[in-house]
Amino acid sequence: MKYRTVGLAADVMNEMGMSVVQLPGGEIQPAMKSGLIDAAEFNNPTSDSDFGMQDVSKHYHLASFHQSQECFEVTFNARKFNSLSKEQQAILEYASEAENSNFYWHNTLRYADDLIKLKDKHGVNVHRTPDSVMKDQMKAWDVVVNRISAKDPFFAKVVKSQKSYAKKVMDYLLLNQPDYGLAYKHHFG
Known part of the structure:
Protein backbone atom coordinates (compact mmCIF):
# COMPACT_ATOMS: atom_id res chain seq x y z
CA MET A 1 0.00 0.00 0.00
CA LYS A 2 1.30 3.46 -0.92
CA TYR A 3 0.54 5.59 2.11
CA ARG A 4 1.05 9.31 2.75
CA THR A 5 2.36 10.39 6.12
CA VAL A 6 5.28 12.41 7.46
CA GLY A 7 7.72 12.55 10.36
CA LEU A 8 8.36 9.60 12.64
CA ALA A 9 5.04 8.14 11.53
CA ALA A 10 6.66 7.57 8.13
CA ASP A 11 9.32 5.40 9.77
CA VAL A 12 6.67 3.49 11.73
CA MET A 13 4.50 2.87 8.68
CA ASN A 14 7.56 1.78 6.67
CA GLU A 15 8.38 -0.67 9.45
CA MET A 16 4.81 -1.98 9.19
CA GLY A 17 5.38 -2.74 5.51
CA MET A 18 3.78 0.25 3.85
CA SER A 19 5.39 2.16 1.02
CA VAL A 20 5.40 5.67 2.44
CA VAL A 21 5.13 8.74 0.25
CA GLN A 22 5.80 12.06 1.98
CA LEU A 23 3.72 14.83 0.43
CA PRO A 24 2.71 18.31 1.59
CA GLY A 25 -0.90 18.60 2.76
CA GLY A 26 -2.14 20.34 -0.37
CA GLU A 27 -0.96 17.50 -2.61
CA ILE A 28 -2.69 14.65 -0.76
CA GLN A 29 -6.13 14.82 -2.37
CA PRO A 30 -4.82 15.11 -5.96
CA ALA A 31 -2.35 12.26 -5.30
CA MET A 32 -5.19 10.01 -4.15
CA LYS A 33 -7.32 11.03 -7.10
CA SER A 34 -4.52 10.20 -9.56
CA GLY A 35 -3.58 6.91 -7.86
CA LEU A 36 -0.11 8.08 -6.81
CA ILE A 37 -1.07 6.99 -3.27
CA ASP A 38 -3.66 4.51 -2.01
CA ALA A 39 -4.30 6.01 1.41
CA ALA A 40 -3.30 8.98 3.51
CA GLU A 41 -3.41 10.55 6.91
CA PHE A 42 -3.30 14.24 7.46
CA ASN A 43 -4.70 15.62 10.64
CA ASN A 44 -8.32 15.58 11.80
CA PRO A 45 -11.89 15.58 10.41
CA THR A 46 -11.85 19.36 9.93
CA SER A 47 -8.56 19.63 8.05
CA ASP A 48 -9.20 16.44 6.10
CA SER A 49 -12.61 17.62 4.92
CA ASP A 50 -11.21 21.08 4.08
CA PHE A 51 -8.77 19.29 1.75
CA GLY A 52 -11.67 17.41 0.14
CA MET A 53 -10.64 13.92 1.21
CA GLN A 54 -14.31 12.90 1.25
CA ASP A 55 -14.30 13.39 -2.53
CA VAL A 56 -11.62 10.72 -3.08
CA SER A 57 -12.35 8.21 -0.30
CA LYS A 58 -15.48 7.11 1.50
CA HIS A 59 -13.53 5.36 4.27
CA TYR A 60 -12.10 7.22 7.25
CA HIS A 61 -10.17 5.53 10.05
CA LEU A 62 -9.77 7.10 13.46
CA ALA A 63 -7.38 6.30 16.32
CA SER A 64 -3.64 6.04 16.05
CA PHE A 65 -0.89 6.32 18.59
CA HIS A 66 1.18 8.70 16.51
CA GLN A 67 -1.34 11.56 16.52
CA SER A 68 -4.17 10.96 18.91
CA GLN A 69 -4.62 14.64 19.71
CA GLU A 70 -3.14 18.01 19.08
CA CYS A 71 -1.88 20.86 21.17
CA PHE A 72 -1.26 24.51 20.54
CA GLU A 73 2.41 25.42 20.38
CA VAL A 74 3.97 28.84 20.73
CA THR A 75 7.68 29.04 19.97
CA PHE A 76 9.71 32.00 21.14
CA ASN A 77 13.19 33.13 20.24
CA ALA A 78 15.07 32.35 23.48
CA ARG A 79 17.16 35.52 23.38
CA LYS A 80 14.08 37.71 22.88
CA PHE A 81 12.05 35.86 25.51
CA ASN A 82 14.87 36.10 28.08
CA SER A 83 15.18 39.84 27.42
CA LEU A 84 11.60 40.39 28.61
CA SER A 85 10.76 41.25 32.19
CA LYS A 86 9.74 38.39 34.50
CA GLU A 87 6.19 39.77 34.43
CA GLN A 88 6.07 39.77 30.62
CA GLN A 89 7.47 36.24 30.53
CA ALA A 90 4.78 35.11 32.99
CA ILE A 91 2.04 36.75 30.90
CA LEU A 92 3.24 34.92 27.79
CA GLU A 93 3.57 31.60 29.62
CA TYR A 94 0.08 31.79 31.16
CA ALA A 95 -1.49 33.07 27.93
CA SER A 96 0.10 30.18 26.03
CA GLU A 97 -1.17 27.64 28.57
CA ALA A 98 -4.67 29.15 28.46
CA GLU A 99 -4.73 29.15 24.66
CA ASN A 100 -3.62 25.53 24.57
CA SER A 101 -6.69 24.57 26.63
CA ASN A 102 -8.93 26.85 24.56
CA PHE A 103 -7.54 25.30 21.36
CA TYR A 104 -8.29 21.78 22.63
CA TRP A 105 -11.84 22.56 23.80
CA HIS A 106 -12.89 24.42 20.67
CA ASN A 107 -11.24 22.06 18.22
CA THR A 108 -12.64 18.94 19.87
CA LEU A 109 -16.13 20.32 19.18
CA ARG A 110 -15.18 21.35 15.61
CA TYR A 111 -13.77 17.90 14.90
CA ALA A 112 -16.93 16.25 16.25
CA ASP A 113 -19.13 18.52 14.11
CA ASP A 114 -17.07 17.86 10.99
CA LEU A 115 -17.01 14.11 11.62
CA ILE A 116 -20.83 14.18 11.69
CA LYS A 117 -20.81 16.08 8.36
CA LEU A 118 -18.42 13.56 6.82
CA LYS A 119 -20.78 10.73 7.79
CA ASP A 120 -24.18 12.34 7.24
CA LYS A 121 -23.59 14.81 4.39
CA HIS A 122 -20.82 13.08 2.44
CA GLY A 123 -21.60 9.40 3.09
CA VAL A 124 -18.18 8.61 4.54
CA ASN A 125 -17.87 5.33 6.45
CA VAL A 126 -16.00 5.92 9.70
CA HIS A 127 -14.02 3.07 11.22
CA ARG A 128 -12.01 2.73 14.40
CA THR A 129 -8.54 1.33 13.78
CA PRO A 130 -8.56 -2.28 15.02
CA ASP A 131 -6.55 -3.19 18.11
CA SER A 132 -4.48 -5.62 16.03
CA VAL A 133 -3.24 -2.73 13.88
CA MET A 134 -2.60 -0.60 16.96
CA LYS A 135 -0.51 -3.43 18.47
CA ASP A 136 1.48 -3.75 15.23
CA GLN A 137 1.98 0.01 15.29
CA MET A 138 3.46 -0.17 18.80
CA LYS A 139 5.81 -3.01 17.78
CA ALA A 140 6.98 -0.98 14.79
CA TRP A 141 7.38 2.08 17.01
CA ASP A 142 9.66 0.07 19.33
CA VAL A 143 11.88 -0.88 16.38
CA VAL A 144 12.03 2.72 15.13
CA VAL A 145 12.72 4.17 18.59
CA ASN A 146 15.49 1.66 19.28
CA ARG A 147 17.11 2.32 15.90
CA ILE A 148 17.07 6.11 16.30
CA SER A 149 18.01 6.00 19.99
CA ALA A 150 21.12 3.96 19.17
CA LYS A 151 22.31 6.79 16.90
CA ASP A 152 21.01 9.85 18.75
Missing part, protein backbone atom coordinates in the same frame (compact mmCIF):
# COMPACT_ATOMS: atom_id res chain seq x y z
CA PRO A 153 21.61 10.20 22.51
CA PHE A 154 19.34 13.25 22.79
CA PHE A 155 16.47 11.35 21.12
CA ALA A 156 17.06 8.47 23.55
CA LYS A 157 17.00 10.90 26.49
CA VAL A 158 13.69 12.42 25.34
CA VAL A 159 12.08 9.00 24.85
CA LYS A 160 13.26 7.88 28.30
CA SER A 161 11.74 11.02 29.85
CA GLN A 162 8.46 10.55 27.97
CA LYS A 163 8.21 6.91 29.03
CA SER A 164 8.91 7.77 32.66
CA TYR A 165 6.16 10.40 32.60
CA ALA A 166 3.71 8.11 30.77
CA LYS A 167 4.32 5.19 33.13
CA LYS A 168 3.56 7.32 36.17
CA VAL A 169 0.65 9.34 34.78
CA MET A 170 -1.06 6.59 32.80
CA ASP A 171 -0.98 4.21 35.77
CA TYR A 172 -3.01 6.81 37.66
CA LEU A 173 -5.31 7.71 34.74
CA LEU A 174 -6.09 4.09 33.85
CA LEU A 175 -7.10 3.43 37.45
CA ASN A 176 -8.91 6.72 38.01
CA GLN A 177 -10.77 7.46 34.79
CA PRO A 178 -13.95 5.57 34.05
CA ASP A 179 -14.64 3.87 30.74
CA TYR A 180 -16.28 6.80 28.95
CA GLY A 181 -17.49 4.43 26.23
CA LEU A 182 -19.67 2.73 28.84
CA ALA A 183 -21.34 6.05 29.75
CA TYR A 184 -21.71 6.98 26.07
CA LYS A 185 -23.44 3.67 25.29
CA HIS A 186 -25.69 4.03 28.35
CA HIS A 187 -26.93 7.48 27.33
CA PHE A 188 -26.83 7.34 23.54
CA GLY A 189 -27.12 3.68 22.62
